[in-house]
Amino acid sequence: MSRIEADAALHAFVEARRTALFRSAYLLCGDRDEADDLVQTTLVKVVASGRRQVRLDNIEAYTRKTLINTFIASRRRFWRREHSYGELPDHVERAATDTETGLMVRAALGRLSDKQRAVVVLRYWEDLSIAETARLLGMRENTVKSHAARGLAALRAEVQEEFA
Incomplete structure (x- = not known):
């Protein structure tokens, strides 16, 4: 494959998968802005890598792994550890619609550890197998199972608390 063909294939991949990567x-x-930055950073890394190597065997898997690794690395930065909050409400009102439920689940996802969140998103949003998730994250399969179980338990507890 020539350099021009490889660049065209890479461009087509970016166009086709950008929305799914953003989700x-x-x-x-x-956070929409942070997600957009994450996708942008990931795609820059993928394109730069694609230009160094004329052919990537599985660009989809490579892009997913780059997205997850970039996300986890961004959480290690010092400025990410500090959060400022205004006044918090005394209690949250019961979610009445699917939109509110979706917001509640996304907020609960945000309270999971970075690795748990990555496992839950890959397993249950991206619908990857345990083996694929383990390979992508560089973890053992048992570690993936453990993170998935603990992450789902935390999500269930928050959802039950919300609807109790």
Whole structure:
């Protein structure tokens, strides 16, 4: 494959998968602007890598792994550890619509650890198998199962608390 053909294939991939990557990034971050930055950073890395290597065997898997690794690395930065909050409400009102439920689930996702959130998004949003998720995140399969179980338990507890 020539350099021009490889660039065209890479461009077509970016055009076709950008929206799906944004959805996954949004579930990871919980913030539209941060998700957009995450996708942008990921795609820059993928394009730069694609230009160094004329052929990537599985660009989809490579892009997912880059997205997850970039997300986790961004959470390690010092400025990400500090959060400022205004006054918090005494209690949250019961969610009445699907939109509110979706917001509640995304907020609950945001309270999971970074790795738990990555596992939950890959397993249950991206619908990857345990083996694929483990390979993508560089974890053992048992670690993926553990993160998934704990993440789902935390999500269930928050949803039950909301609807109790």
